[in-house]
Each structure stands twice: as C-alpha cells, then as structure tokens.
Amino acid sequence: MKRIKNGFSGLTVIKVLIYIFFGLFMLLPLFSVFIVSFTGQPTNLLGALTDSTIFNSTLEKLKGISLESYKKVFSNSGYLTALKNSLLLAFLVMIIVILVCIPLAYGIARTKMPFKKTISALCMIPLIVPTFISAYAFIIMFGRAGWVTQIYNALGGEGMLLNPYSMAGVVVVQVFFFFPYALWPLVAAFKVSDISLEEASLNLGAKSWFTFVFVTFPLALPGVISSALLIFTVSFSDFGTPIVLAPKELNLLVVEAYREISGFFNWGGAAILTVVMVIVAAFFFYLQHLFTKGKNYGSVSGKPKQQKLVENKLVNRSLSLYSLLIVLVPLLAMLSVALQSVATTWGKDLLPSGYTLNHYKTIFSTSMGNIQNSIMLATGALVLSVIIATFVSYFVVRQNSAKLDFMTSIPLVVPGIAFGIALIQTFNTAPLQLTGTALLLIIAYTIRRLPYMVRSTMGSMRAIKQDIEEAAINLGATPLTAAITIVGPLMLPGIAAGSVLVFVTVIKETSISVLLAPPEWAPMSLAIFQNILRAEYYSAAAMSVVLVVLVLALQGIANLLSRKQQLK
Amino acid sequence: MGSVKIQNMTKTFGDFTALHDINLDIKEGEFFALLGPSGCGKTTTMRCVAGFENPTSGSIYIGDREVENVPANKRNCGMVFQSYALFPHMDVFDNVAYSLNIKHLNASNPIKRLSIFGRLLSKRLGKYPDDIRNKVMEILEYVELDQHANRLTSELSGGQQQRVALARALVMEPAVLLMDEPLSNLDQKLRHSMRNTIRTIQQDLGITTIFVTHDQEEAMSMADRVAVMDKGHIVQIGTPTDLYSNPQTPFIANFVGTSNILKGTVAAEENGMTVMKGEGFQLKSSNKAKNKDVDIIIRPEHVRVEPADSVIDPLQTNVIEGEVIMSTYLGSIVRYDVQVGSYQLIVDTTYSSGANIFQEGKKVKLTVDHERVLLI
Ligand SMILES: Nc1ncnc2c1ncn2[C@@H]1O[C@H](COP(=O)(O)OP(=O)(O)OP(=O)(O)O)[C@@H](O)[C@H]1O
Ligand SMILES: [Mg+2]
Numbered sequence: 001m002k003r004i005k006n007g008f009s010g011l012t013v014i015k016v017l018i019y020i021f022f023g024l025f026m027l028l029p030l031f032s033v034f035i036v037s038f039t040g041q042p043t044n045l046l047g048a049l050t051d052s053t054i055f056n057s058t059l060e061k062l063k064g065i066s067l068e069s070y071k072k073v074f075s076n077s078g079y080l081t082a083l084k085n086s087l088l089l090a091f092l093v094m095i096i097v098i099l100v101c102i103p104l105a106y107g108i109a110r111t112k113m114p115f116k117k118t119i120s121a122l123c124m125i126p127l128i129v130p131t132f133i134s135a136y137a138f139i140i141m142f143g144r145a146g147w148v149t150q151i152y153n154a155l156g157g158e159g160m161l162l163n164p165y166s167m168a169g170v171v172v173v174q175v176f177f178f179f180p181y182a183l184w185p186l187v188a189a190f191k192v193s194d195i196s197l198e199e200a201s202l203n204l205g206a207k208s209w210f211t212f213v214f215v216t217f218p219l220a221l222p223g224v225i226s227s228a229l230l231i232f233t234v235s236f237s238d239f240g241t242p243i244v245l246a247p248k249e250l251n252l253l254v255v256e257a258y259r260e261i262s263g264f265f266n267w268g269g270a271a272i273l274t275v276v277m278v279i280v281a282a283f284f285f286y287l288q289h290l291f292t293k294g295k296n297y298g299s300v301s302g303k304p305k306q307q308k309l310v311e312n313k314l315v316n317r318s319l320s321l322y323s324l325l326i327v328l329v330p331l332l333a334m335l336s337v338a339l340q341s342v343a344t345t346w347g348k349d350l351l352p353s354g355y356t357l358n359h360y361k362t363i364f365s366t367s368m369g370n371i372q373n374s375i376m377l378a379t380g381a382l383v384l385s386v387i388i389a390t391f392v393s394y395f396v397v398r399q400n401s402a403k404l405d406f407m408t409s410i411p412l413v414v415p416g417i418a419f420g421i422a423l424i425q426t427f428n429t430a431p432l433q434l435t436g437t438a439l440l441l442i443i444a445y446t447i448r449r450l451p452y453m454v455r456s457t458m459g460s461m462r463a464i465k466q467d468i469e470e471a472a473i474n475l476g477a478t479p480l481t482a483a484i485t486i487v488g489p490l491m492l493p494g495i496a497a498g499s500v501l502v503f504v505t506v507i508k509e510t511s512i513s514v515l516l517a518p519p520e521w522a523p524m525s526l527a528i529f530q531n532i533l534r535a536e537y538y539s540a541a542a543m544s545v546v547l548v549v550l551v552l553a554l555q556g557i558a559n560l561l562s563r564k565q566q567l568k
Numbered sequence: 569m570g571s572v573k574i575q576n577m578t579k580t581f582g583d584f585t586a587l588h589d590i591n592l593d594i595k596e597g598e599f600f601a602l603l604g605p606s607g608c609g610k611t612t613t614m615r616c617v618a619g620f621e622n623p624t625s626g627s628i629y630i631g632d633r634e635v636e637n638v639p640a641n642k643r644n645c646g647m648v649f650q651s652y653a654l655f656p657h658m659d660v661f662d663n664v665a666y667s668l669n670i671k672h673l674n675a676s677n678p679i680k681r682l683s684i685f686g687r688l689l690s691k692r693l694g695k696y697p698d699d700i701r702n703k704v705m706e707i708l709e710y711v712e713l714d715q716h717a718n719r720l721t722s723e724l725s726g727g728q729q730q731r732v733a734l735a736r737a738l739v740m741e742p743a744v745l746l747m748d749e750p751l752s753n754l755d756q757k758l759r760h761s762m763r764n765t766i767r768t769i770q771q772d773l774g775i776t777t778i779f780v781t782h783d784q785e786e787a788m789s790m791a792d793r794v795a796v797m798d799k800g801h802i803v804q805i806g807t808p809t810d811l812y813s814n815p816q817t818p819f820i821a822n823f824v825g826t827s828n829i830l831k832g833t834v835a836a837e838e839n840g841m842t843v844m845k846g847e848g849f850q851l852k853s854s855n856k857a858k859n860k861d862v863d864i865i866i867r868p869e870h871v872r873v874e875p876a877d878s879v880i881d882p883l884q885t886n887v888i889e890g891e892v893i894m895s896t897y898l899g900s901i902v903r904y905d906v907q908v909g910s911y912q913l914i915v916d917t918t919y920s921s922g923a924n925i926f927q928e929g930k931k932v933k934l935t936v937d938h939e940r941v942l943l944i
Contacts, residue, residue, distance in 0.1 A: 470620055471653035473641045475667035475740060476674075485688040489657050 010480035014391050015401075021388070022407050024432075025443050029422035030278070030414070036425060037070070037275045040268030043425075050431045070272060079269070082251035083276060089167065089252065090236040093174045097182050097231045098224060100175060102217075104326060105186035107319035111310040114320045122327035125334060126177040128551045130508040130525055131240030133544045134177045136532050137333035138164045138245070140340055140541075145347035147336070165247045173241050176329045178234055182227035189223025222291055229288035233281050237415035239511040244532060253277055254417045254511075261421055261515065271425065274418040282413040334548065341541035359542035367527055367543060374523040374547075377438065378506040381445035385502050386495055388446070389453035393461040393491075394483060396454075398469075408454045411447050416511030419448060424515060436518040444516055445506045452505065453498040460494030461487070500558035504551050570596045570631065570743045570776035572617060577626030579612055586612045588800045590626070594793075597774045599767070601787035604797035605823070610780040613797075614746050617778065619643045630743055646737030648747040652729050654721040660732050661704055661717040662691065667740035668700045703739060710769075711735045727758045734766070738773070745770070745777040751786065763790055784824050788812070796820050812867075818944060821865045828871075828913045830864040841938065848909015851886050853941035865942040868916040873904060875924075876931040886941065888934045892926045906934060 032045045039061045107113045108120060126134070141148045142164045152161040163169055217224075242252045257273035260266040310316065341359055343352030392408055395401040411419070423444055427434040434440035464487060472482035513526040522530075524547050531540035572594040579587040587609045594600045602610045615621040617628060619640030628635050635643055655663050666688070673684045687694030696704075708714040711731040721729060730750060737745060750766070751759045767790050770777050781787050787794045788808040795805045796819075804816045808824075815821035818829050832846035834857050841852045844862060851864060873892075874880065880887050890908040897903075902925060904915040915934065919925075926932055 465651065465653070467649045467651055467653040468655060470640075471647070471649060471736075472655070472666065473620075474618060474645065474647045475736065476641050476644075476670040477666075478639075478641055481670065481673070485685070486655055489689060 010478065011391075011394075011483070014480075015395055015404075018388060018391060018395075018404065019407075022447075025423070026407075026410060026447050029419075029426040030410075032426050033271045033274050033418075033422040036267055037271035038067070040068070042267045042428065046426065046432055078251055079256065079273065082253045082256040082273070085167070085251055086236055086253040087280070089170060089174075089242075090232045092171050093178065093235040094228050094232040096171065096175045097179045098228050100326060101179055101182045101186050101227070102224070103319055104179075104323050105183055105190055107316075107323055108183075109187045109190035111316050111319060113316040113323070115324060116320075119320070119323045119327055122331055123180045123183055124555075125327070125330045126180050128504065128508075128555065129177065129330070129334065129548060130510055130528075131173070131177055131238055132244050132510050132525075132529055132532065133240075133337065133547070134330070134333060135164075135170075135173050135241045135244035136537075136540065136544075137337045138169065138173050140336040140346075140537075141333060142169070147350050150350050164245055166245075167250055169245045170241050170250075170252075173245065174235050174238060176326075176333070177241075178231055178238075179326070181234055182231050185223055185227045185230070186220070189220040189227075226288050226291040229284050229291065233284045233288070233413075236284070237277070237281055237417075239415070239417050239514075243510075243514075243529075254415065257417050257421060258511075258515070261424065267425060270421050274421045277415045277418045278413065281415055281418075285413040337541050337544050340538060341545045343538065359538045360546075363539055363542050363546065367524075367539070370522055370524045370527040370543070371546065371550075373521050374507050374525070374550075377442055377445065377521065377523055378503045380438070380442040381449065381506045382499055382503050384442060384446040385450050385453045386499060389450060389457045389498060390488065390491060390495065391483075392450075392454050393458040394487065397458060397461040398466070409451055411449075412451045414448075416448060416509070417515065419444065420512050420515035435516070438518070438521045441512070441516050441518075441521060444512045445509060448509070448512060449502045449505050452501045456498030456501065457491055457494045460491045464490050497558065500554055504554055507547065507551060571629075572600075572744055572776060572778065573629040574613075574617070575627050575629075577613075577616060577623045577628065579609075579616060579621060580624045586800050587616075587623075590802055592795060592802070592805070594776060594778065596776055599770050599777045599779065599790060599792045601779045601781060601791035601794045602797060603781055603784060603787040603794050603823070605782055608797045609800045610782070610797055611748055614647075614748055614778060614780050617643075617744070618645045618647050618746055644740070644743045646740055646742030646745045648730075648733045648737050648745070648750045650749045650752060652733040652753075654729060654732055654736075656720075656722060659691075659718050659720055660708070660713060660724070663721060663732055664707060664736045664739050665696065665700055665704045666736065668703060671740075672697075672700070707735045707739045710738075711765075726754050727762060730754065730762060731765070734769070738769070738775075743776065745775050746780075747777065748780045749782070750779075751781070752783075759786075766790070788824065794824075796823060798823075813942075815865060815942070816944065818863045818865070821863075821942070821944070826868050826914060828866040828868065828911070830866070830911055832862050832864050834860050834862060842943065844943075846909070848911070849888050851888075851936070851941055852938050853943055854938040855941065855943045857943045863944040865944060866913070866936055866940065868903070868914040869901075870936055870940040871913065871915040872935045873906070873915055873917055873926060874933045874935060875926075876933055878933060880933065880935060886936045886938065888936070890932055890934055892928055892930045892932055894928060895925060904932075906932065908934070 028045060032043055035043050035045070041061055043061055104119075108116060113119075129137075140146055142160060142162045143149065144160065146160075146164075149160050162172060164173070237254070239254045239258070242250075242255045243258065246252050246255050253273055253276065257270050257277065260270040260273065339352065340346055342355050342357060344354035344356050344358075346352035389408075392404050396405045414422075423440060424435050427440055434443075468490075469479075469482050469487060472486045473479060477485065507523070508525060509523075510525050510529060513523050514529055517523060517526050524543055528540050528543045528547065531537070531543065572592065574590050574592040577587060577590040578585065590609075590613060592600075592613075602613060604610055612621060616623050617630070619635065619638065622636075630643060630645070655666065658666070669684055669688055673681055673688075676684065683694045685694075687696065705714055705717065708717055711734060713728060713731055713735065716724060716728065721732060724732065730753075733750070747766075751762050754762060763786065766779075779787070779791060788811075791808065793805060793807055794811055796803045796811065798819055804811060804820050806814070811820060811824045815824060815827070818827075821827040821829060830846050830849070830851075832844035832849075832851065834842055835845045835850075836843040841854060842857050844851050844853065844857070844864060846864070853864070876889070888908050890906040890913065892904055893907050893912065894905040895902055897919070898916075900919055901916045902919045904917070904926065906913045906915055913934065
C-alpha cells in the first residue's frame with residue numbers, strides 16, 4: 001500500500017504507459033494475426049472495441065473460426081514446401097557455420113596465430129552489412145557476368161562456379177555473413193573451458209588432436225550448441241538474402257509471406273505463414289535459452305586463469321591461412337560493391353571498362369532524401385528506445401518486474417517480416433490507421449531493436465547500487481527525480497553503447513522498411529532494395545557504399561566513446 | 569521536533585519476522601545507539617524510520633507526527649549509509665548541494681525547475697544561487713573539506729568520503745540523523761578519530777541521532793543511551809554505565825564488555841547477603857537474586873589476584889582459589905585465565921612496572937567484592 005503512495009505516482013504512470021505501448025504495438029498485432037490465421041479475413045480488433053458495427057462483423061468472423069484455413073494451407077503444397085525449404089536452409093547454414101567457425105574460434109581463442117588482430121577486425125565486416133547488399137555483392141562476384149565466374153571460365157570451367165540464384169547461393173551468402181554471430185560466443189566458450197583438464201590430458205601423454213576432440217571440444221560443447229541454435233534462428237528469419245537470391249521455384253517462408261501481402265493481399269495466407277514463422281523461431285530461441293541458462297561462462301572458474309596459447313608454428317600458420325580465406329570472402333564482396341559503384345560499366349570483362357563518380361553524383365542529387373529519411377527514422381527509433389529501455393531496466397532491476405523483462409524479449413523471436421505483417425494487418429484501418437505513416441515505422445523499428453537496448457541499459461542499471469538511489473530519496477528527491485538526476489546519468493555508458501547498436505541496426509533494417517515504409521519516408525535500405533529489384537545496380541552499389549560508410553563511422557564513434565569510458 | 573518514538577513495531581519478510589514488537593523512545597537531541605550482533609534487525613529498524621521499509625504493524629513518530637503515510641523523501645531524516653552511497657558522477661560540492669537543489673526544485677515554477685534540473689545533471693548547465701553556495705561551503709568548512717569541494721568523491725580517502733556523507737546529510741538540517749555502521753569501512757585509527765568527530769558535531773548541533781553499530785565499544789563510548797538488540801527483540805535499553813553495571817541478561821553481560829558468567833543456586837540469605845553455591849565455588853553478593861537458579865556475572869576488572877599464601881578476611885570480600893592457566897600482557901593490563909572448579913575465569917589487573925606477575929601453573933587466590941557480584 002504505502003509503497004505505492006511513496007510518491008510512486010510518476011513512475012507508475014510511466015510503467016502503465018510502457019505496458020500500453022507493448023500491448024498496443026506488439027501483443028495486439030501478434031494476437032490479431034493469430035486470429036486472422038483462423039478466420040482467413042482481416043480482423044479489426046481495435047475497431048471492434050470502439051465501433052459496434054465492426055464489433056458485430058468481427059463476431060461474425062470469429063464464429064467462422066475453423067481449422068479450415070490451416071487445413072487448406074497444409075494441403076497447399078506451396079506453403080508446405082516453403083516450410084520445408086526454410087527449415088532445410090536454416091539447418092544447412094547452421095551446420096556449415098559451426099564447422100567453419102570451430103577452427104576459426106579456436107585459432108582466435110587459443111593460439112598465437114599470425115594476423116590474429118586483422119582477422120578479428122575483418123570478422124566485423126559481415127555484421128555491418130545488410131544481408132540484401134551481401135546477396136547482391138555475390139551476384140557481382142558469382143553471377144553470369146561476375147568476375148569470379150569469368151576467372152573460373154578463363155581457367156577452363158564451364159558455366160558458373162556457383163549459381164547465386166539457388167539454394168546453394170542463399171546458403172553460401174548466409175554462411176559468410178552470419179558466421180560472426182556464432183564466432184564470438186564460440187571464442188568465449190573456448191577461452192573459459194577449463195584449461196587444467198586439457199593440461200592433465202596432455203600430461204598423460206595424449207596427442208594434442210586427441211585432447212582437442214575429447215577434452216577441449218566437449219567442454220565447449222554447450223557454447224557450440226547454443227551458437228548453432230542462434231544461427232538457425234537468424235538464418236530462418238533472414239529476409240534480405242532470399243528476397244534477392246531465391247529463384248521463383250525455391251519457396252521460402254519469408255519470401256512467400258512477403259509475396260502474399262505485397263502481391264496478393266492474401267491476409268489469411270500471410271497470417272498463417274506469420275504464425276508458423278513465429279512458432280518456429282520461438283521454439284529454436286527457447287532451445288537456445290535452455291542451453292545458455294545457468295552456464296555463465298565468465299564464472300566457470302571464478303577468476304580467468306592465465307591460459308597458455310598454442311605456439312606450434314605449423315598449426316598456427318595453417319589456422320591463420322584458413323581464417324584469412326574465410327574472412328577474405330566478405331571483404332572481397334564489399335570491395336566488389338565498392339568497385340561497381342565507381343564503374344561506368346562492368347560485366348563484359350574482368351574489370352570495369354571505365355571509372356566514374358557519376359553514380360555518387362546521382363544519388364546525392366536524387367536520393368539525398370533517402371539518406372535523410374534513414375537518419376531521421378533511426379534517430380526517432382533511438383530516442384524512443386532509449387526512453388523505454390531506461391525505464392524498463394529500472395522496473396526490471398529495481399522492482400523485479402519479470403513481466404516486462406519477458407515482454408521486451410519477445411521481439412527477439414519474431415522475424416521482421418512476421419512483425420511487419422502483423423502491424424500492417426492491425427493498423428490498416430480506423431480507429432488507429434497508422435499503416436503508411438513514419439510513426440508506425442519508427443515504432444516498429446523501436447520494438448524490433450529494443451531487446452539490444454534493454455540488455456545494454458540493464459547491465460549498467462545492475463551496476464548501480466540501490467543505496468545510491470535511496471540516498472537521493474533520503475535527501476528529498478521523489479523516486480522519479482532520483483531516477484532522472486542520479487540513475488539516468490550513471491546509466492549513460494550503457495545507453496550510449498545501446499544507442500549505437502540501435503541506430504546501426506535500424507539503418508540496416510530491411511524487412512520492416514520494405515513492408516512498412518511509405519514512399520515519402522523511404523529509407524536508404526528500401527531505396528537500395530528497390531534499385532536492386534529494378535536492376536539499377538550502379539546506383540544501388542553507390543548507395544550501399546554510403547550506407548556502409550555511415551554505419552562504420554558510427555561504430556567508430558562508439559568505439560572511441562567506450563574507450564574513453566574505460567580510460568576514466 | 570526531533571524526537572523519535574517507535575511503538576509496537578513489527579516487521580516481517582515473508583514468514584520471517586525480522587523485528588518483534590519494538591518500542592523505543594528517543595529524546596530530542598539524544599545520541600542513541602542501536603547495538604547488536606549481525607542480523608539482529610538494526611538496519612531494518614533504521615530503514616523503517618527512514619521510510620525505506622514499511623513496518624508490518626506498529627507506528628513511528630518523528631517529532632509529534634505519525635509518519636506512516638509520509639514517503640521516504642518527505643521524512644527529513646538525514647541518513648549516512650554504511651557504503652556512504654555518494655553520487656559517483658558528482659563532485660563533493662554537488663553531492664552536498666543535492667538536497668538543497670531538491671528543496672529549490674520543489675519550491676519553484678516550471679521554468680526555474682528546468683535550470684535546477686540542468687545543474688543537477690551538470691554544473692555547466694546551471695549556476696548555483698549564492699545561498700546554496702554559501703551554505704554548502706559553510707558545512708564543508710565545518711567538516712574540513714572546503715579544500716576538496718571540487719574533487720570527485722572517488723578521489724577522496726575513506727575518512728573524507730565519510731565526512732562528505734555526513735555533510736550531505738547534515739546540510740538538509742534533518743530532524744533526525746540516521747547512521748548505519750558509518751565507521752565500519754574505516755581502519756582502526758581513523759575509526760577512533762571519527763568517533764570523536766561525529767560525537768562533537770552531534771553535541772554541537774544538538775541533533776537527534778540514531779547510530780547503528782555492532783561494535784559495543786563504539787556504542788558505549790559515543791552514545792547517551794544504547795538499545796541492545798538480539799534476534800529482532802530489544803533486550804535492554806539504558807545508558808552505557810547502566811548496561812555495564814546492570815546487565816539484565818547474560819547475553820548483554822557478554823555483549824557489553826567482557827564477563828565471567830557462572831551458574832549458581834541460592835543457598836541462603838543472611839545479613840542482607842545472598843549466598844550462592846556452584847561447581848567448585850561459593851560466593852556472596854550484596855545484590856538480590858530473583859530466582860533460585862542464578863547467572864552470576866563478574867567483570868574481569870573487578871577481580872584481584874593474590875598469592876596463594878596471603879591472608880584475607882573472608883567476611884570482607886569473596887575469596888576463591890584457583891590456578892593460573894595463562895597470562896597475557898594487553899598494554900597496560902595483564903589478563904589472567906584462571907581455572908576455578910570447572911570454570912575458566914578471566915581476570916584483568918592493571919600492570920605497574922616491577923609488579924609481580926603470576927606465572928602459568930601458579931596457585932592463586934582471587935578476591936571479588938560483594939557488591940561486584942551481579943545476579944541475573
Ligand atoms: N528485504 C529483506 N527480505 C528478507 N529478509 C530480510 C530483508 N532485509 C533484512 N532481512 C532479514 O532481516 C534480518 C535483520 O536484517 P538487518 O539488515 O536489519 O540486520 P542488521 O542487524 O542490520 O545486521 P548487520 O549488522 O549484519 O548489518 C536478517 O536476518 C535479514 O536476513
Ligand atoms: Mg545492517
């Protein structure tokens with residue numbers, strides 16, 4: 001009772017507002033998509049609450065609820081193959097990424113291999129490039145007129161080395177651009193697995209490969225499995241690669257759902273695909289959670305032990321060579337995009353026939369708006385997520401609000417396309433007709449990227465001792481004033497780190513932009529995407545370079561800031 | 569204005585009762601210590617007064633005001649936290665000025681509020697008015713920190729941080745000053761000098777103070793009155809001398825100073841004397857026993873040690889025979905452990921140079937005056 005009276009009114013209002021925000025823009029859309037997947041027709045749940053005629057017609061539709069549409073769908077071979085293909089794709093990418101990453105992670109974590117710093121730095125490239133740009137880069141390299149294909153043919157090969165417009169193409173792109181997501185957790189797992197056990201094994205006379213297979217690897221296994229599951233979810237939810245590369249006959253869930261909405265306005269079908277996507281992604285996310293739970297690597301043995309790094313020259317050199325080859329691919333892909341952006345024409349020969357800056361001139365004269373839009377939308381999402389995340393972490397850490405904690409992690413399991421479809425469906429009509437507004441776009445970006453922000457702010461919130469806050473209250477501040485003047489400033493480092501992440505990911509965001517952005521608010525990612533679809537490759541390349549440079553610059557600023565923080 | 573009264577306060581956490589029916593009556597200007605072992609509920613009591621915990625039942629008065637419905641930020645209790653809880657992103661001056669800023673904030677219009685928020689977030693965003701500046705500098709001078717006004721708190725020594733915390737609490741002119749083990753983070757030497765500093769300031773300002781500690785020496789040397797707590801109960805309240813000379817339970821006798829506690833039974837009452845017998849001893853006391861079975865308390869410094877062959881009149885004082893097991897120098901005193909029957913008694917004697925020290929294994933006679941034998 002008194003707790004509430006303790007001047008909590010300000011904070012309570014904010015908590016309620018946050019619940020309303022999530023309820024309205026996340027739970028309601030997901031719930032109505034769920035309903036629509038049964039009724040097969042658009043359902044206006046918000047309208048039903050405010051308007052009696054809509055209410056009645058909604059009731060009618062709800063009466064028509066049946067598993068009919070699900071039956072139809074699963075007899076629809078198209079959807080079923082889409083599901084099978086999507087699962088197969090994610091599975092292949094998962095297996096290959098793990099196989100590719102294990103030597104790489106071992107090299108970084110446990111050896112003194114040459115060029116380790118360079119390799120680590122190059123591993124960041126895939127993380128800053130939107131996947132549809134990577135997919136498109138692979139077309140420049142491996143396409144019919146790609147330079148790799150030309151080299152391949154010159155060496156006597158027939159046709160294409162790898163057809164980018166195929167399942168294999170999608171798999172290869174995803175492998176090379178998603179592997180860092182698994183790499184760093186794997187590096188961490190290799191770093192902490194108890195080295196004394198390995199030494200014991202070596203002391204007993206075991207060969208080092210034997211030690212790796214039977215001691216090191218099993219110790220790192222939970223980390224490996226958890227990374228694998230993460231990759232599965234990432235690949236399964238990825239929209240950028242399939243939309244650019246998947247050929248007509250290769251059905252994939254994300255593409256299929258996108259086509260149902262943007263091509264046919266088939267709400268029922270899109271809703272079912274959305275529900276299936278969310279269920280699959282949530283399931284794998286849950287599995288991953290099971291594996292990471294209770295396995296806090298940092299605390300395995302209290303203090304990190306001084307680890308002996310492998311010094312064997314042969315092992316180190318071959319690991320280094322292998323790692324360089326892996327990280328070279330994304331680098332070459334990006335260089336190809338950069339080269340195309342300054343080429344007059346490129347395709348007949350190995351190198352462009354001439355060089356020009358005209359493409360940049362063009363985009364700076366015609367597409368300046370897209371760049372501005374991107375920055376404004378990202379700023380909007382940033383501000384919103386800073387505010388929400390700060391308060392959410394306050395409620396979660398100080399008031400043990402498990403519900404909010406759970407709620408803010410839901411976006412992690414909802415693929416972008418699925419979330420976009422849910423939002424469009426819900427806010428298509430009055431009373432809240434937001435589809436096609438910048439506001440809905442910003443809200444969508446915010447919700448989708450909020451988990452990253454919340455993690456970052458929650459970390460610094462945990463580091464602030466409760467009594468510091470109590471001291472402020474004791475000195476006369478209301479809890480809200482204490483939150484603003486004491487807690488807020490102390491959380492700044494966490495907020496700054498999270499902000500960059502949000503900003504960068506929003507600028508890269510594809511699926512939400514493609515589905516929700518109105519023409520007058522088209523961000524860079526959408527403009528590039530449309531250019532690629534229209535085969536305007538040169539301006540797409542120039543714009544991609546601008547986007548990547550922007551992201552790089554931001555990341556650089558963030559690194560600088562965090563280094564300053566550490567120096568303090 | 570500054571008195572604190574706690575009536576029948578109980579506090580439970582889930583099904584664990586941390587405080588049982590606490591009653592305290594702290595007078596205005598009094599330096600009151602809460603003393604007890606770890607986990608006995610001292611902090612909880614203090615947090616209830618400050619408003620960070622709500623008593624499960626019972627009431628608290630600060631001055632004449634019942635504070636049940638007064639939120640923590642309106643109770644006007646200055647609190648010094650065990651960890652000091654200084655604001656790490658502010659310098660010494662801003663830390664101390666915080667409560668004054670908040671007072672201004674609550675008393676201004678929305679536009680002025682913005683500028684106060686500004687200076688709460690960063691010095692560069694708003695200027696301090698002279699009255700705040702003067703008041704802060706005055707209190708900083710008072711705790712001898714005016715030289716360090718612009719240092720970050722992390723750049724101060726433990727004792728200096730302690731004084732910032734004190735100044736920050738004092739500047740708001742609180743009705744009550746609450747201190748939760750304020751000295752426990754300091755080293756031995758500093759602790760002694762801070763005891764004096766705090767006591768002097770408290771006397772100087774005449775501010776009602778509740779001081780939590782588990783160090784009996786601290787409580788006894790600083791406080792006007794002490795409440796001894798154990799397992800959520802208040803066991804005894806009294807002045808330090810009162811607690812020392814009249815402990816009401818063996819727990820207190822042991823907790824407040826060192827005691828020899830013997831079990832005995834009352835054998836007779838004669839000439840205003842209580843005669844008791846126990847394992848290997850017989851004692852007379854001029855104090856009255858409440859029950860037949862008694863705990864006999866004898867303070868180590870009230871026992872004298874004499875050679876075994878000395879002649880002492882048993883009517884004047886108690887004489888007990890024993891054997892020295894150990895003797896230890898403790899600065900100006902010598903502490904003996906003496907075996908008497910099944911008990912080992914602790915005896916403290918002042919040491920003057922050249923005096924005879926009884927070696928281990930030596931038979932001795934111990935004497936204790938009748939009025940020094942306390943009965944519980
Ligand atoms: N929030 C809480 N929830 C549950 N139990 C609590 C809580 N706060 C305190 N307690 C319990 O209440 C009892 C008294 O705690 P309190 O902090 O008042 O002890 P203390 O006398 O200050 O001890 P110390 O000298 O160690 O600081 C302890 O057993 C403690 O575990
Ligand atoms: Mg305590």
